[in-house]
Structures are given as C-alpha cells and as structure tokens.
Amino acid sequence: MALKPFVSISLAAFVLPVASGSAQTVAQIEILPPTVVIAAGQRQGVLATAYDSRGQVLTTVRFTWSSTNVAVARVEPDARDPGVATVVGVAPGVATIEARAGGQRGVVQVQVTGAGGPAPGEAGRAAGAVATQIRIEPNSVTLLPTEDARLTVVFLQDDGSPAMPVPFNWVSLNExxxxxxxxxxVVGISAGQSVIEARTASGLVARALVQVVQAPIAFTEEVLSLSPGQSDTVRVVVPSQNNRRVASRWFQWSTSNPAVVSVTPLGVATAVGPGEAEITAMGFGQVGRLRVRVHRPVEEIALSPAPSLGPVTVPINGTVQFTARALAADGSEVPEAPLRWTVADTSIASFDPATKTLRGRKMGTTQLRLRGPGPGLETSWRVEVVAGGLAVVPERLGLSRNQQRRLSASLVDDRGNNLGPATNVTWSSLDPTIARVDEQGNVTGLQWGRARIVASTPWGRNDTAEVFVQGELLVTSTRYGSADLFAFDRGFPTELNRITRDSLHSEAEAAFSPDGSRIAFVTDRDGNVELYVMNADGTDLRRLTDTPAVEGSPSWTPDGRQIVYASNATGNFQIWIINADGTDPRQLTQEPASNFQPAVSPDGRTIAFTSDRDGNYDIYLMSIDGSNQRNFTRSQVPETTPVWFPDGRLAYIVQESTRGNIASRVMRADITTGDVLAISPQGLAVADIDISGDGNVLAMVVTTFERGGTVLQRLYLLRLDSPGATPLEVPRASNADRFSSPAFRR
Structure with a gap:
C-alpha cells in the first residue's frame, strides 16, 4: 500500500494511514543519554525504551540492567519503573551499562572521573588503554529541518578493543x-549536506555525514482500528528515506473526540469507547489527520483451516487459502477489527493479508502467526513447504452398495515418492448417484456402476480414484441361457447384477482383484478357454493368455500385481503365475502329476492347490515361487478346492460316503497345527466353495439329483459366526439356472 504524505499546515487537512496493533517482540532498545560522564560518587539517571519491529513503544517490557565493570560504575534499577535506572560512579575508568530484554540490548558508555570531572566532550585523559583511533556512531544521518539526532564517539585501540576516552571537540563543516x-x-537547520567531525588534541579524527532533506512524512496505515481499552503507538515515517521512523515527540497530538480515543504527547492512542474520531499530528510544517475506528470487543476469531488440524502443507509455488473472522460475544462479525499476520521465515513462505493466501517459496518449515485485537486472540500454524503434487490412495476401489471405505491423499514429489499426508484436501464425486464422498474422503457406494472421486488441493493440484460399486459375491449363472457372470451382496441374494452378456460363449471361475476393482475370469469367447481381466463393471476387457491350452482357476496375489492360474499347456494341468498385464508367464509345478485349483494365501507367501501326485487328490502347499512343495492333507479320500480364510486358515472340500451316496463336506484346517474341523452340514454334495472377506460366510455350490434324473447346481450361503445356522439358498431363476464358481471380494 502506498503511503500518503502529511500536507502542509497551510493546506486542508488530509486523512493519513496510521500504525496499529503493536507486536510484543522486542526489536530495539534505546538508552538515553547514550553517554554519561560523572565523577566518582556521583549519580545520574538513564532511561531505556523498547521498540518493536515497526518502531512502536513497548510499554510493558521489563529490563535487566548490568555493568561491564562494577569497579568503575554500577547500575541501580528503579523498582517502580523498570525502564529507569541510576548509574553510580565508583572509581575513575570506563564501563558500559547494558539494558537487556527480549534478546536485544541497549548500551550507554560511562566515563567516571575524579571529583569535579570534565564536561561531556571535554574529558581529560584517564588512566587505562590509550585510544589510537576513534569512530562516530552512526556515521551517516538523514534529518528533516529542525529534527535532531544523537552522535557518539567510540574510542578504540589498534586491535579494535575499547580504549579510555580522551578529550575531543565537535565541529560542523557546514553550520x-x-x-x-x-x-x-546534531540538529538539521536547512536542506543540504554537512560533515560532522570529532577531533582530539592528539590529531585523531572521525567524521559522519549529515543530510538534511525537506521531505513529506506519513503514517504507515490508513485506519487505526482499536477495541475499547486497547492502546497503540502511532508510527510516523519518512517514505522517501526507506520509511525511516520519526520520533513522536516532534509532533503535537490531538484528538477530535476524547470520548472515542485519547492520545498522549508521545503519540500513544488509547481507545475509550465505540465510534470514530480523528487524531491530528502537527510537526515539521506538516499536518496529518487520520481516522480512528473503535470497534466492538472481539470475543473470538473463527479460523479455517483450524490450527488444531495439524501442519498446513503447501508445495513450492502452491497456495493455501485461509479465512479469519473476528466475532463479537453475540457471534456477529466485527469486520473492522484488525488482524495481524506474520510469517516467521519469509524465505520459506509468504502471506498476503489482503487475500489471506499463503504461498510456498522453498522447501522447509516455518510458522504463520495471527494476532487479533485483544488478549488471548493469538494463534499460529506450522507450515510445511514441500515439492510435488497429489496422489489418492488407493487409485482404484471396489465397494458394495451402502459399504464405506476411506480414501487418503498424499503429497508426492516429481518422481512419485510419498512426502506425507496432504492437508486441506477437498473431496468430490463426479458421479454422486453411484458413490458419494464426505469431507474426510469416506466413500459410500450407492448403486451399481463406476464413479470417479476427485481430491483437490487449494493450490490447484488434484488426483482421481475410480470406484466400482458392485456386489461382493461373484458367481456364474445360466439363468439367461449362456453361462454369464453375476454379482450380488449377501444381504440381497435376490438382486443379481449381470456383468457379462455374451449369449454365445461362457464366462466362469471369476475372481476379484484385492482392491475389488477388477475381475479375472476364463472364457471361450475367442475359441479357446483363456484367461481374461476386466473392470468390476465389465468394461475394459483384456486377454491375458493366448495358447492352444485350457486355462482356469485364477487367483490374485495380495498386491494385485500377479495372477496364479492352472493350465494344461504341457499336458496335464499345472500351476502357473503371470503378471496382471499378461506378461512373463512362468510354470510353477511340473509333470507328470496334475496340479490345479491354486489359491494364494492372504500374506502372499503360500499357494495351496490340488494335486494327484501321490495317487489321490490331496491339498498341497508351496511357496509363491514354486519351491517347498509338500502334501498337507495326506488322507485316503479326495480333498479338493482349497480356499483361504482371512486369518490364514485353510478351507477345502473332502469327499465322504453317506449311506452309499456320494457326498462331501467343507473342512477348516490350521496349517500350523494341522487341526481340522468340519464347517458344513453332512449329506451335501458340495462342488465348489469360497469364504467371505470377513471369514463369516461360506458360499457353497451344492449338486442335487432330482427325480427324473435332473441334476441341479444350487448356491447356498452359510453363516459361520452363528453355530447351528441353516444354509440359505440363493433363489434360482428356474431349474435351468445352474450356479458355479462363487468368489467373494476380499
């Protein structure tokens, strides 16, 4: 914002910006007078004043006083006024008196002489180190006409260490x-340039440049906003001199309405009551009138994002939008209340108070602070500036209707490396009738189909996850003539969703990918039974194998990168593994035995399969790479169709004979202890099985032989978490409807 200058006294009054909202961090300490010359036994008072980074007086700061040489001079703080202290001369010599506060210090140079010591600037040579050089501080001063500044002479030895003062004289080369x-x-007289010299009798000389410039002066803000009882120092600067601060004592201060705001001779404004008034400052032949608004007291500040949510993350050159609303006790907004924003390290991040926008500048951590108009109205955010974009995890997801899963968003660098969780992400669904998403990324399936869920950042990055709402149990059914794939949820067994619609070919032995977004299955649509993969809604069909052999029984690895399956490419069926994109097929088992029906364990380390290598169908186990093949069941009756419980136990079908009829039961086995338990009723001819992702439901295809020689394949669901539960049959469309290949989403 451009500063508006004071106007000449002869011109009309002009509204000027003023400073407001003093900060509490000490930026500078000034002690007056800057030099003291006293005799031993004499006492002299000094005054310390603390200023913040904007040059405002901090009236509540307490100082710590000390002397660098108590044998020469000591300091006695005034208990009633911490800014006042008394310097006491002890013995001839030189000492430095310090006042410290908030990590800053101010100093006053003290020379103690014998009784009746010389006046300042005329001190005689005292015992101690001899000065070989002198320096004026500051060595350059810019003043307005009639403005003054204090210069001091520093006495030094050759090595730059302090020396005893010696007599010297001041002179202006252009009075x-x-x-x-x-x-x-030094006092500015008229516009121009002069040099001030300090010269000792021994010929030591130091010089300081003084420039006197007739320049406009101004306040730093347009409106001073205060709450009742709040005080603030009005800051006057010279814009053309790098906003150099001009001491308030040079001005005559007045207020247009003491019932609204009062002002001290040093320009400290104090709000008295609600309303508006003007403060007038006159000095250096210029006058300024500035508007003061005393607003209602602020009770709280409504913030977004809330600091309690943790660090605010922003990429380099990215932005995050903040909101802050000052609220009165009745909840109404106080828009005129001043809010002060500061960034601890502006090289890492910058903040625009006008738009309340934070921008990352370089990688690192800093702090954004907000200070409101009153005690307790302060807060801060930890700001982490990172490089890169946004990634949603998981990228693909399968859900049932009314099922909920949570998506997460992470920051990633240019190489895709995870940099940690992203904050202030906005979630939305592009297909809200299929799936909805809440503010935390929780996605809920609504109806069958595919939805795209988008995560967006305030700095313009976004990423999308594909969500497929599909039934949790896949099954092959012939209800429409051909063998097609369907899906349904256990709670709605009559609502089958048809996935494939090829009336001329068959699809079977389907298996959900671990994330539920894809389905592997086998079909003869290309003239031979091959392995295919498609999206969970039946789209994006892709062929994985292309051999003259028959492939079947696909089973995904838990990471979704590979599929284990059976193929008779070498003669008998063997176990193979292939990448999910159809590359790198590898054979894991060998002839001459038949090895088929593979099932990958939940931890991805073990494959269970059926083999007749010992003359009987048994359940075998092997490592995921095909090593360590061993017989698990070793019984005299056939065991087939291994499937895994989510806790790592194994289920399989064992054939048994009941009253001369062929029947089978489902067993559950602990592969560590070998303990086995029957989990299905007796007397059923179970042909195929699967276990639900929570381990609580057993899906069974049961073959029944009806009168007249009709053979049916029925599908039953059995609750395993309810002892004694009766299997529930999934309704068939007709006697021609044959079920097979049940497969749950894990």
Missing part, C-alpha cells in the same frame, strides 16, 4: 545545514 552540540546532538 548552515546542521549544527552540533557539545553532547553530540
């Missing part, structure tokens, strides 16, 4: 521009 007093006070 029409600037004058200099014996105490080092």
């Amino acid at each position: 029409q521009v600037a004058s200099i007093g014996s105490d080092g006070t």
Whole structure:
C-alpha cells in the first residue's frame, strides 16, 4: 500500500494511514543519554525504551540492567519503573551499562572521573588503554529541518578493543545545514549536506555525514482500528528515506473526540469507547489527520483451516487459502477489527493479508502467526513447504452398495515418492448417484456402476480414484441361457447384477482383484478357454493368455500385481503365475502329476492347490515361487478346492460316503497345527466353495439329483459366526439356472 504524505499546515487537512496493533517482540532498545560522564560518587539517571519491529513503544517490557565493570560504575534499577535506572560512579575508568530484554540490548558508555570531572566532550585523559583511533556512531544521518539526532564517539585501540576516552571537540563543516552540540546532538537547520567531525588534541579524527532533506512524512496505515481499552503507538515515517521512523515527540497530538480515543504527547492512542474520531499530528510544517475506528470487543476469531488440524502443507509455488473472522460475544462479525499476520521465515513462505493466501517459496518449515485485537486472540500454524503434487490412495476401489471405505491423499514429489499426508484436501464425486464422498474422503457406494472421486488441493493440484460399486459375491449363472457372470451382496441374494452378456460363449471361475476393482475370469469367447481381466463393471476387457491350452482357476496375489492360474499347456494341468498385464508367464509345478485349483494365501507367501501326485487328490502347499512343495492333507479320500480364510486358515472340500451316496463336506484346517474341523452340514454334495472377506460366510455350490434324473447346481450361503445356522439358498431363476464358481471380494 502506498503511503500518503502529511500536507502542509497551510493546506486542508488530509486523512493519513496510521500504525496499529503493536507486536510484543522486542526489536530495539534505546538508552538515553547514550553517554554519561560523572565523577566518582556521583549519580545520574538513564532511561531505556523498547521498540518493536515497526518502531512502536513497548510499554510493558521489563529490563535487566548490568555493568561491564562494577569497579568503575554500577547500575541501580528503579523498582517502580523498570525502564529507569541510576548509574553510580565508583572509581575513575570506563564501563558500559547494558539494558537487556527480549534478546536485544541497549548500551550507554560511562566515563567516571575524579571529583569535579570534565564536561561531556571535554574529558581529560584517564588512566587505562590509550585510544589510537576513534569512530562516530552512526556515521551517516538523514534529518528533516529542525529534527535532531544523537552522535557518539567510540574510542578504540589498534586491535579494535575499547580504549579510555580522551578529550575531543565537535565541529560542523557546514553550520548552515546542521549544527552540533557539545553532547553530540546534531540538529538539521536547512536542506543540504554537512560533515560532522570529532577531533582530539592528539590529531585523531572521525567524521559522519549529515543530510538534511525537506521531505513529506506519513503514517504507515490508513485506519487505526482499536477495541475499547486497547492502546497503540502511532508510527510516523519518512517514505522517501526507506520509511525511516520519526520520533513522536516532534509532533503535537490531538484528538477530535476524547470520548472515542485519547492520545498522549508521545503519540500513544488509547481507545475509550465505540465510534470514530480523528487524531491530528502537527510537526515539521506538516499536518496529518487520520481516522480512528473503535470497534466492538472481539470475543473470538473463527479460523479455517483450524490450527488444531495439524501442519498446513503447501508445495513450492502452491497456495493455501485461509479465512479469519473476528466475532463479537453475540457471534456477529466485527469486520473492522484488525488482524495481524506474520510469517516467521519469509524465505520459506509468504502471506498476503489482503487475500489471506499463503504461498510456498522453498522447501522447509516455518510458522504463520495471527494476532487479533485483544488478549488471548493469538494463534499460529506450522507450515510445511514441500515439492510435488497429489496422489489418492488407493487409485482404484471396489465397494458394495451402502459399504464405506476411506480414501487418503498424499503429497508426492516429481518422481512419485510419498512426502506425507496432504492437508486441506477437498473431496468430490463426479458421479454422486453411484458413490458419494464426505469431507474426510469416506466413500459410500450407492448403486451399481463406476464413479470417479476427485481430491483437490487449494493450490490447484488434484488426483482421481475410480470406484466400482458392485456386489461382493461373484458367481456364474445360466439363468439367461449362456453361462454369464453375476454379482450380488449377501444381504440381497435376490438382486443379481449381470456383468457379462455374451449369449454365445461362457464366462466362469471369476475372481476379484484385492482392491475389488477388477475381475479375472476364463472364457471361450475367442475359441479357446483363456484367461481374461476386466473392470468390476465389465468394461475394459483384456486377454491375458493366448495358447492352444485350457486355462482356469485364477487367483490374485495380495498386491494385485500377479495372477496364479492352472493350465494344461504341457499336458496335464499345472500351476502357473503371470503378471496382471499378461506378461512373463512362468510354470510353477511340473509333470507328470496334475496340479490345479491354486489359491494364494492372504500374506502372499503360500499357494495351496490340488494335486494327484501321490495317487489321490490331496491339498498341497508351496511357496509363491514354486519351491517347498509338500502334501498337507495326506488322507485316503479326495480333498479338493482349497480356499483361504482371512486369518490364514485353510478351507477345502473332502469327499465322504453317506449311506452309499456320494457326498462331501467343507473342512477348516490350521496349517500350523494341522487341526481340522468340519464347517458344513453332512449329506451335501458340495462342488465348489469360497469364504467371505470377513471369514463369516461360506458360499457353497451344492449338486442335487432330482427325480427324473435332473441334476441341479444350487448356491447356498452359510453363516459361520452363528453355530447351528441353516444354509440359505440363493433363489434360482428356474431349474435351468445352474450356479458355479462363487468368489467373494476380499
């Protein structure tokens, strides 16, 4: 914002910006007078004043006083006023008195002489180190006409260490521009340039440049907003001199309405009551009138994002939008209340108070602070600036209707490496009738289909996850003539969703991918039974194998990258593994035995399969790479169709004879202890099985032989978490409807 200058006293009054909202961090300490010359036994008072980074007086700061040489001079703080102290001369010599507060310090140089010591600037040579050089501080001063500043002389040895003061004289080389007093006070007289010299009798000389410029002065803000009882120092600067601060004591201050705001001779404004008024400042032949607004007291500040949510993450050159609303006790907004935003390290992040936008500048961590108009109205955010974009995990997801899963969003670098969770992400569904998503990324399936869920950041990055809402149990059914794939949920067994619609060919032995978004299955649609993969809604059909052999029984690895299956490419059926994109097929078992019906364990380390290598169908186990093949069941009756419980136990079908009829039961086995338990009723001819993802439901295809020689394949669901439960039959469309190949989404 451009600063508006004071106007000449002869012109009309002009509304000017003013400073408001003093910060509490000490940026500078000034002690007056800057030099003290006293005799041993004499006492002199000094005053310390603390300023913040904007040059405002901090009235509540407490100082710690000390002397660098208590044998020469000691300091006695005033208990009633921490800014006042008394310097006491002890013995001839030089000492430095310090006042410290908030990590800053101010100093006053003290020379103690014998009784009746010389006046400042005329001190005689004292015992101690001899000065070989002198320096004026500061060595360059810019003043307005009639403005003054204090110069001091520093006495040094050759190595730059302090030396004893020696007599010297001040002189201005252009007294029409600037004058200099014996105490080092330089006063601007008229526009121009002068040089101030300090010269000792021994010929040591130091010089300081003084420029006197007639320049406009201004306040730093347009409106001073205060809450009742709040005080603030009005800051006056010279814009053309790098916003150099001008001491408030040079101005005459007045208020247009003391019932709204009062002002001290040092420009400290104090809000008295609600309303508007003007503060007038007159000095250096200029006048400024500035508007003061005393607003209602602020009770709280409504913030977004909330600091309690944790760090705010923003990429380099990305932005995050903040909101802050000052609220009164009745909840109404106080828009005129001033809010002060600061960034601890502006090289890492910047903040635009006008738009309340945070922008990342370089990788690192900093802090964004907000200070409101009153005690307790302060807060801060930890800001983490990172590189890269956004990634949603998982990228693909399968859900049932009314099922909920949570998506997460992470920051990633240019190589896709995870940099940690993303904050302030906005979630939305592009297909809200299929699936909805809440503010935390929780996705709920609504009806069958595919939905795209988008995560967006305030800095313009986004990523999308594909969600497929599909039944949890896949099955092959012939209800429409051909063998097609269907899906349904256990709670709605009459609502089958048809996935494939090829009336001329068959699809069977389907298996959900671990994330539920894809289905592997076998079909003869290309003239031979091959392995295929498609999306869970039946789209994006892709062929994985292309051999003259028959493939079947696909089973995914838990990471979704590979599929284990059976193929008779070498003669008998053997177990193979292939990448999910159809590359790199590898044979895991060998002739001459038949090995088929593979099932990958939940941890991805073991494959269970059926083999007749010992003369009987048994359940075998092997490592995922085909090593360590061993017989698990070793019985005299056939065991087939291994499937895994989610806890790592194994289920399979064992054939048994009941009253001369062929029947079978489902067994559950602990592969570590070998303990086996029957989990299905007796007397059923179970042909195929699968276990639900929670381990609580057993799906069974049961063959029944009806009168007249009709053979039916029925599908039953059995609750395993309810002892004594009766299998529930999934309704068939007709006697021609034959079920096979049940497969749950894990």
